[in-house]
Amino acid sequence: MSDAPALTRAAPPVAVGQPLIRLRGVTKVYGTGEVALLALKGIDLTIAAGEFVAIMGPSGSGKSTAMNILGCLDTPTAGQYLFLGAHVESLSRDRLARLRRRYLGFVFQGFNLLARTSAQENVELPLVYRGEGAAARHAAAAKALRSVGLGGWEHHTPAELSGGQQQRVAIARAIVTEPAVLLADEPTGNLDTRRSQEIMDLLRGLNTDHGITVLMVTHEPDMAAYARRLVHFIDGRIDSDVLNPHPVEPGLPAGQAR
Amino acid sequence: MLLNSLWLALRSIRRNLLRSFLTILGIVIGVSAVITMVTLGKGATQAVQTQIAGLGSNLLMVRTGQRQGHGGGAGAPAFKEADAAAILAELGGVAAAAPEGRTNVTVVGNGRNWATNVTGSTNAWFTTGNWKLASGRTFEAEDQSVGGAVCIVGETVRREIFGGAVGAGGLGAQLRIKQFSCEVIGVLASKGQAAMGNDQDDVVLVPLHTLQRRVTGTQSVATLLVSMQEGTDSTRLKASLTQLLRERRKLTAGDDDNFNVLDTQQLAETLSGTTQVMTTLLGAVAAVSLLVGGIGIMNIMLVSVTERTREIGLRLAIGALEREVLLQFLIEAVVLAALGGIVGIVIATGASIALASVMGVPYLFDPTINLLSFLFSAGIGVLFGYFPARRAARMDPIEALRHE
Ligand SMILES: Nc1ncnc2c1ncn2[C@@H]1O[C@H](COP(=O)(O)OP(=O)(O)O)[C@@H](O)[C@H]1O
Ligand SMILES: [Mg+2]
Numbered sequence: 146m147s148d149a150p151a152l153t154r155a156a157p158p159v160a161v162g163q164p165l166i167r168l169r170g171v172t173k174v175y176g177t178g179e180v181a182l183l184a185l186k187g188i189d190l191t192i193a194a195g196e197f198v199a200i201m202g203p204s205g206s207g208k209s210t211a212m213n214i215l216g217c218l219d220t221p222t223a224g225q226y227l228f229l230g231a232h233v234e235s236l237s238r239d240r241l242a243r244l245r246r247r248y249l250g251f252v253f254q255g256f257n258l259l260a261r262t263s264a265q266e267n268v269e270l271p272l273v274y275r276g277e278g279a280a281a282r283h284a285a286a287a288k289a290l291r292s293v294g295l296g297g298w299e300h301h302t303p304a305e306l307s308g309g310q311q312q313r314v315a316i317a318r319a320i321v322t323e324p325a326v327l328l329a330d331e332p333t334g335n336l337d338t339r340r341s342q343e344i345m346d347l348l349r350g351l352n353t354d355h356g357i358t359v360l361m362v363t364h365e366p367d368m369a370a371y372a373r374r375l376v377h378f379i380d381g382r383i384d385s386d387v388l389n390p391h392p393v394e395p396g397l398p399a400g401q402a403r
Numbered sequence: 404m405l406l407n408s409l410w411l412a413l414r415s416i417r418r419n420l421l422r423s424f425l426t427i428l429g430i431v432i433g434v435s436a437v438i439t440m441v442t443l444g445k446g447a448t449q450a451v452q453t454q455i456a457g458l459g460s461n462l463l464m465v466r467t468g469q470r471q472g473h474g475g476g477a478g479a480p481a482f483k484e485a486d487a488a489a490i491l492a493e494l495g496g497v498a499a500a501a502p503e504g505r506t507n508v509t510v511v512g513n514g515r516n517w518a519t520n521v522t523g524s525t526n527a528w529f530t531t532g533n534w535k536l537a538s539g540r541t542f543e544a545e546d547q548s549v550g551g552a553v554c555i556v557g558e559t560v561r562r563e564i565f566g567g568a569v570g571a572g573g574l575g576a577q578l579r580i581k582q583f584s585c586e587v588i589g590v591l592a593s594k595g596q597a598a599m600g601n602d603q604d605d606v607v608l609v610p611l612h613t614l615q616r617r618v619t620g621t622q623s624v625a626t627l628l629v630s631m632q633e634g635t636d637s638t639r640l641k642a643s644l645t646q647l648l649r650e651r652r653k654l655t656a657g658d659d660d661n662f663n664v665l666d667t668q669q670l671a672e673t674l675s676g677t678t679q680v681m682t683t684l685l686g687a688v689a690a691v692s693l694l695v696g697g698i699g700i701m702n703i704m705l706v707s708v709t710e711r712t713r714e715i716g717l718r719l720a721i722g723a724l725e726r727e728v729l730l731q732f733l734i735e736a737v738v739l740a741a742l743g744g745i746v747g748i749v750i751a752t753g754a755s756i757a758l759a760s761v762m763g764v765p766y767l768f769d770p771t772i773n774l775l776s777f778l779f780s781a782g783i784g785v786l787f788g789y790f791p792a793r794r795a796a797r798m799d800p801i802e803a804l805r806h807e
Contacts, residue, residue, distance in 0.1 A: 218720055218801045239724050246722020257717045257804060260710065261418050271721045273407055318721070 159229065159325045161195035161356055166215060166326075171224035173210050184210040186381040187224070194325065197352040197359045197392070199369035202378030208362045209330055211378065215360060216249055216328040217241045246274055250319030250357075252329035256311045258303040258318075264290060265299040268318045275322065289317035293347055309340030316347055320357065327351060329361040333368050345371045346395065408727060412734035423739055425703045426788070430743025430780040431750060433696030437776040438751035438769075439758065440689035444682025446755075446764035451678050453765075454601065455671040461498070462531055462667040463641060465627040465648065469659060479661040481623030484611060486651055487527070490627065494643055496635035499530035502624040504614050510564065510607060512578040512587075517563045521580055521607045523614025524628075531628035537570030539589030542610050550612030554578055555589035557606040569593075578607070583617045585609060601763070637666050686772075693776060697783040704787040708795075709806055715795040716803025725796050732792035733785070740784025744777040 159165060173185040184207045192198060200208050213219040214226060217233055220241075226233040228244065236244065245251075250271075258267045268286040277285070290299055293313040303311050312332060319327055329348065333341035349371050352359045363369050371393045377385040416423045467479040487502040504523045509516050526541045528534065539555065546553050556564075556573065565573025570590050577584045594603045615622055631640055641664050648662055711732075718728050752768075759766040795803050 213801050216720075219799060242719065242722050242724050245720065249722075251720050253804070257713065259418070259714060259717070262414075266414070270718070273411060274718070274721065274723045274727065276404075276407065 159194045159358075161193075163194045164191060165194045165196075165229060165358055166190070166192040167225075167227040168214075168221075169225040169227075171211075171214060171221040171226060173207070173214065173219070174222045184381055185214075185221070188383060190376065190383065190386070192358065192360070194358055195352070195356050196374055197349065197372045198361070198374045198376060199372035199389075200360065200362045200376045200378060201364060201366075201369050202384070204364070206378040207381040208378050212328055212330045212360065212362050216251060217245050246271060246322070248325045250322060250324035250327045252312070252315050252319050252327065252332045254331040254334040256303070256308075256315045256335070258311055258314055260304070261302055263300045263302055264295060264306070264314045264317075267303070267314055268321050271318060271322050285321050286317070289321040290314070292320070293317045307340075308336050309343060312336060312340070312344055313347065316344070316351075320351060320355075324357065326358045326360065329359070331362050331364070333363065333365065338367070341365070341368060345393070349393070349395070404727060404730070408730040408734055411731045412738060415731065415735050416738060419707070422703055422707055426700050426739045426784060427743040427746065429696035429699040429703070430740060430784055431696075431747040433693030433783075434744055434747025434776045434780050435751040435754065436692040437686065437689040438748060438772055439754045440685040441682065441772045442751070442755040442767060442769055443758055443762065443764065444678070444685045445767050445769060446759050447762070448675060448678040448682055449767060450764040451674045452671070454603070455667060455674060461631040461633070461635070461637075463629040463631065463637070463644065464665040464667065465629065465644070465662055466665070467625065467662050469661060469663065480652065481621075481625060482627055482662075483622070484624055486624070486648065487525075487627055489651060490629055490644065490647065491527075493647060494640065496632050496640050498630045498632045499527040499628075500630075501525055501527035501531045501628040502611055503528065503626040503628055504611060504619065504624055505626075506614070506619055508580055508607075508618065510560065510578055510580050512564045512576060513566075513573070515564050517560055519557075519560050519605050519607055521609060521614065521618060523609050523611040523618070525611055528608065528628065531630040534594075535592040537590045537592040539574050539587070541589065547610045547612065550610055550616045552583060552585040552613065552617075553588045553610070554580070554585040554613075555591060555608040556587055557591045557604040557608075558593035559602055559604040560607055561587075561590050580607065580609070581618055585613070637668060641666065693779060696780065697787075700783055701787045704791060708791045711792060712795040712798070712803050712806040715792060716798070716800050716806065719796070719800035720804060728796040729789075729793055732796075733789050736785045736788030736792075737781070739788065740781035743784065744781050747780065748773055748777060 168188050168190040171185055171188040172183065175182045175184055188211060200211065202208050210219070214221055217228070221234050224234070228248070233241070233244070259270070265283075265286050268289050269282045272282040272285060287296075287299060290296060293316050295310060295313055295317065298306065298310065303314070306314065312335075316332075327348070332348070333344050336344065345368055348359050348361065351357045359372075361368075361372065369375055370389065373389050373392050375385075375387050375389050376383060465482070467481055469479070482502060484502050487500040490500040491497050501524045506521050507518065508521045509518045510521070522528075525547055529541065536555070537558070541555070542553065543551070545551060556578065558570065561573050562569075564578065565576060567573060570592065573587050574590060576587050578587055591604065591606070591608070609618070611624070629644065631637060644664060645660060649660065652661065654661065715728055719725070756766050795806070
């Protein structure tokens, strides 16, 4: 691996413990006038580099809305969002895109892989937008696929992969850029328990072994149990924000940690 | 960024092979149909014009029968040789008047057969038909009066029977027409390209009496060819010609004409008018196929718009800039449209050349119609390929990602 071409445009490393994300009084309103809907009613949240945070809460409580703002896919209606000290809420679309491609990786509930496209090419995609050369792209994608346990599956298309494998390709795509933060909105929502646990093991490994900050939305307590910090949303507000004293340990099935 | 977008566009084309193929197909069908139709139409128009120009522009053709194309004059009495002489002698403004008879015969010479048209007439036929000799001589007075065994061949007959030098081979040789043999005393100068399967050079000319006595065995004359002097008023000549023939054919005031006079000038205008209408019509039909091709492209693009919108959402989410996505889809649309247009032009050119030779019309390359149909189809491709993508690229990434 050492002689493979290195990524030329990877994100500058962020030291563990350094404040990474700070939300202050963030609100989000969907629509205007009579149909206006207040999805976030004032969120304050600080996340340091290296954390593993699970965001929980009932359906419609604003988890996805908060994730989209955290992932710079959407901007708050009011309030402040500081990412590494920079004010995200005032950035243009292009600046947001550059921030995403530099620091963030996304995993979606629906995998969102390009159809009829090999795993290898799917994983290479973010590097194309970073302007990486073909050789570096190739090496980085192969490495990312190996790190999610899909070495040898490079040339399979999504249709030829199981749901769990597809989600692992999506994770490889999210981490191939060596992001500072990995955001996952219900990454196990479409998977059975066994596959879900494999995905969670992967996320935990990325967090502990690679120092990637992981933000994950889930409504399954078994999955949230892998995180070291649990944030509960209710009705557009943070209801509780607690540390998980006993995250699931490697090798132990979920549910036995408590 | 351009290179990246080009690479991504080509990837996307390869990845969506069926969609790309159908898009190209839609454009190919539209472009090739329009170009082929219009090219053939223009070729046909030109063929008709060439053929009519070959007839001579100051010609009146008189045939038996009431109207043109009305049973070929069956029942109506034929003309006589003397009618032609009378026309020349009695009417002013006539340059030449030739009686003409025709029959289809297989001629034999040089060990070969050739089915052709044997025409009997006088030397006036050269004037009325705008014919020149490539070599040899015209008929002597004696050939004409006694029906001598001489003939003058058109270039096609000469080539098929005798071969040899263009315009000269076969001169002096014998040609058998039914029961008798004639000496080839001349070769007609070619009128050029055969038009619409009607080859004017496919003819053997013999003296009128030779045709009457040795081939058909009748005295009748089917057609009178009258060529006018320069500056003659064709309407007035037609009127006096009609009057003369009515007298000679002993028609009384109440009888209808049992012959008809055709003015080639008029014929030329009518015919080229008709082929132009036909070209326009063909063009319109073909334009419909261009439109149908366009609708096909639109359908394909709209069917895939959900997938494309989600894909664009994903690209934006993982950090693509709006303009990068737009450039990629623009390049994709342009590449597909251009490819379809080029293939369409190539197919149209091949089909036009092949069909033109089958139909016996000239192939005329028309840059305007090639360019126009190319631009139109490319426009459709870009319109339906690029604009849905543009809409998606302007959405919020998360909205595009969730598009249903
Ligand atoms: N794009 C949108 N437009 C309008 N309302 C929305 C939109 N997205 C979410 N909402 C509304 O905002 C509220 C919070 O939604 P969401 O953040 O998706 O909740 P969760 O992910 O916790 O289920 C819900 O009432 C939802 O209907
Ligand atoms: Mg949600």
